[in-house]
Amino acid sequence: MDMHPRIHDEPRSEFDRVIPNESELTAGVRIEPGKSYGFFTDTTVCIGCKACEVACKEWNNLPADNLGLTGQSYDNTGSLSANTWRHVAFVEKAGPDGVRGNTQPSFQSGWLMMSDVCKHCHNAPCLEACPTGALFKTEFGTVVVQQDICNGCGYCVPACPFGVVDINTLDGKAHKCTLCYDRLKGGLEPACAKSCPTDSIQFGELNDLHARADRRVEQLHGLGVDSAYLYGVPGGPGATGGLGHLNAFFLLTERPEVYNLPVAPTNPSSRIVPSLLSGLAAVAGLALLAVGLLANRE
Amino acid sequence: MPDRVTLHDPYDKAATPAVTHDTLSVGDWQGPTYYRRPQLKAAPFGNWVVGGYIFCAGLAGASALISTIAGFGRSPQEAGLTRRGRYLALLGPLSAALLIYDLHTPKRFYNMLRIAKRTSPMSIGTWILMSFSSFACLSAAAQFLSDHVPGLRWMRRAARVTDVPAAVAGAGLSTYTASLLSATSTPLWAAAPRSLAVRFGASSVAAGAASLSMGEPSGATRSKLDAVTVAALAAELAATLASHESYRRKGVAEALDGGWGQVEKLGVTALGTVLPLGLQIASSVVARRKPGILSDVASVAVLAGSLLLRVSILAAGDSSAERPGISFRFSQPDNLP
Numbered sequence: 001m002d003m004h005p006r007i008h009d010e011p012r013s014e015f016d017r018v019i020p021n022e023s024e025l026t027a028g029v030r031i032e033p034g035k036s037y038g039f040f041t042d043t044t045v046c047i048g049c050k051a052c053e054v055a056c057k058e059w060n061n062l063p064a065d066n067l068g069l070t071g072q073s074y075d076n077t078g079s080l081s082a083n084t085w086r087h088v089a090f091v092e093k094a095g096p097d098g099v100r101g102n103t104q105p106s107f108q109s110g111w112l113m114m115s116d117v118c119k120h121c122h123n124a125p126c127l128e129a130c131p132t133g134a135l136f137k138t139e140f141g142t143v144v145v146q147q148d149i150c151n152g153c154g155y156c157v158p159a160c161p162f163g164v165v166d167i168n169t170l171d172g173k174a175h176k177c178t179l180c181y182d183r184l185k186g187g188l189e190p191a192c193a194k195s196c197p198t199d200s201i202q203f204g205e206l207n208d209l210h211a212r213a214d215r216r217v218e219q220l221h222g223l224g225v226d227s228a229y230l231y232g233v234p235g236g237p238g239a240t241g242g243l244g245h246l247n248a249f250f251l252l253t254e255r256p257e258v259y260n261l262p263v264a265p266t267n268p269s270s271r272i273v274p275s276l277l278s279g280l281a282a283v284a285g286l287a288l289l290a291v292g293l294l295a296n297r298e
Numbered sequence: 299m300p301d302r303v304t305l306h307d308p309y310d311k312a313a314t315p316a317v318t319h320d321t322l323s324v325g326d327w328q329g330p331t332y333y334r335r336p337q338l339k340a341a342p343f344g345n346w347v348v349g350g351y352i353f354c355a356g357l358a359g360a361s362a363l364i365s366t367i368a369g370f371g372r373s374p375q376e377a378g379l380t381r382r383g384r385y386l387a388l389l390g391p392l393s394a395a396l397l398i399y400d401l402h403t404p405k406r407f408y409n410m411l412r413i414a415k416r417t418s419p420m421s422i423g424t425w426i427l428m429s430f431s432s433f434a435c436l437s438a439a440a441q442f443l444s445d446h447v448p449g450l451r452w453m454r455r456a457a458r459v460t461d462v463p464a465a466v467a468g469a470g471l472s473t474y475t476a477s478l479l480s481a482t483s484t485p486l487w488a489a490a491p492r493s494l495a496v497r498f499g500a501s502s503v504a505a506g507a508a509s510l511s512m513g514e515p516s517g518a519t520r521s522k523l524d525a526v527t528v529a530a531l532a533a534e535l536a537a538t539l540a541s542h543e544s545y546r547r548k549g550v551a552e553a554l555d556g557g558w559g560q561v562e563k564l565g566v567t568a569l570g571t572v573l574p575l576g577l578q579i580a581s582s583v584v585a586r587r588k589p590g591i592l593s594d595v596a597s598v599a600v601l602a603g604s605l606l607l608r609v610s611i612l613a614a615g616d617s618s619a620e621r622p623g624i625s626f627r628f629s630q631p632d633n634l635p
């Protein structure tokens with residue numbers, strides 16, 4: 001196999017070829033088509049280092065969006081966009097009177113940090129809305145935009161209930177996280193999960209992740225963090241209104257809105273039939289009136 | 299290890315602003331936001347371009363529908379109405395250019411024709427527009443040939459055949475655009491899917507009847523068209539009230555606070571619905587036999603209102619998506635279907 005030219009910078013590297021199924025070493029999971037993969041993002045261990053943001057930009061060759069400071073805690077990224085597929089949110093919790101208290105329980109509990117990403121919904125509204133078939137469900141259960149098909153109609157952008165998908169006005173195509181489709185094809189763990197130093201972002205097969213997340217919530221409840229819950233698991237907040245489960249789900253300790261997430265999003269395509277039928281009924285009624293007035297033969 | 303750690307606060311507490319997750323009060327919802335940053339992304343549509351398309355498509359679809367119905371009668375007085383309706387329907391295929399212009403990669407517009415998808419109103423609409431355009435072009439061509447080529451008067455019958463599928467597709471064309479908006483996560487568009495569709499459909503019929511009325515020489519036919527306009531405006535007004543009630547019930551009424559919300563209330567409801575309704579009623583009282591200037595003014599107001607309806611709903615929807623208070627209120631569990 002051809003190697004990246006920079007491999008020769010390190011002649012004593014012990015690897016003379018790509019490690020097959022590398023994800024078994026780094027994430028403990030073999031990547032096989034036909035199974036459903038995703039991310040479990042445990043916000044209680046996120047330290048806000050933004051390694052995921054950097055790894056994502058490096059691997060996917062994405063430019064920076066913003067070189068300035070927002071003044072919103074350490075969040076200078078702002079939001080997910082066409083060029084930003086991981087975004088670490090920073091929240092400094094207030095005391096009861098709106099002022100940050102100077103007495104806090106231990107373990108950085110005054111901070112909330114969350115690495116946000118495309119949720120890869122089971123019934124993805126962006127995919128359902130796409131009129132060209134550019135958005136598709138991969139063999140790994142993830143949702144990807146095919147850049148050679150997308151014509152930039154932009155309909156996936158308002159379809160997304162999480163405000164993830166975005167149009168890049170320079171190339172005129174829709175972009176979002178691919179859950180490193182190319183890496184999954186090569187047996188590699190997604191870049192963000194691999195780079196996460198605290199395993200706040202865990203990559204794996206969805207059933208395994210759900211079991212692991214349930215255990216983590218139980219453990220946290222045992223430690224006294226009663227507010228811990230899962231966002232995006234079947235039946236939970238985030239996985240409402242016909243979206244099914246979210247392949248990228250989260251462990252949160254505050255209301256979803258605090259992290260800029262909706263509590264009960266809906267699948268927009270559920271509104272097509274009622275809307276079309278009412279509109280057609282109104283036009284049909286007016287057409288009947290017109291028949292009565294205009295279509296007489298005298 | 300101490301249970302609680304006391305941190306040194308270098309600032310005077312009173313002088314430190316609370317830079318935390320902002321609590322925002324919108325309507326009947328009060329809760330946290332993430333630095334008041336948008337939770338959703340607004341549709342990247344050109345509002346005048348897409349609004350213009352929705353207006354033209356609705357007008358064309360309704361013209362095809364009304365002229366087909368008039369053609370059923372085969373009365374010589376209404377031959378002119380049928381002819382103008384067939385030509386006006388060409389606005390549909392022509393306005394497809396606006397849609398292509400609004401794509402961010404226009405040269406790939408034909409990728410819309412790779413698939414048909416019932417979960418995507420844009421795909422449904424693509425095929426409605428394609429079939430409408432085909433039949434409307436055939437009808438208009440047959441009309442032209444029967445009028446201008448000697449010996450081809452029989453083409454009139456061919457036009458009557460293609461009229462029917464054009465009218466059916468026209469009904470879809472004049473109303474699917476509301477589903478296009480409602481089947482998104484934009485709060486204002488998603489909050490009232492049924493009444494928005496009735497508004498768009500009725501507004502299309504009103505615009506079609508009003509534009510056909512303006513060119514109609516026969517006073518009797520004109521009165522009938524104006525009656526269709528009045529009925530459509532009444533339906534639109536009722537649907538407007540119903541959609542505003544839905545906005546209140548679902549907590550997104552504040553989305554119409556801004557400039558485009560005022561346009562929606564004053565420009566669309568007052569100028570586009572209430573004023574022409576009044577004028578038409580006045581016109582039918584004053585000029586019982588032959589509607590004149592009052593009817594013309596009403597028709598122009600209907601057309602302006604119909605265009606403004608689409609543009610203002612698009613623009614107010616964008617701002618509703620960008621206001622986290624509104625999108626968070628809309629995505630509360632009580633609004634689940």
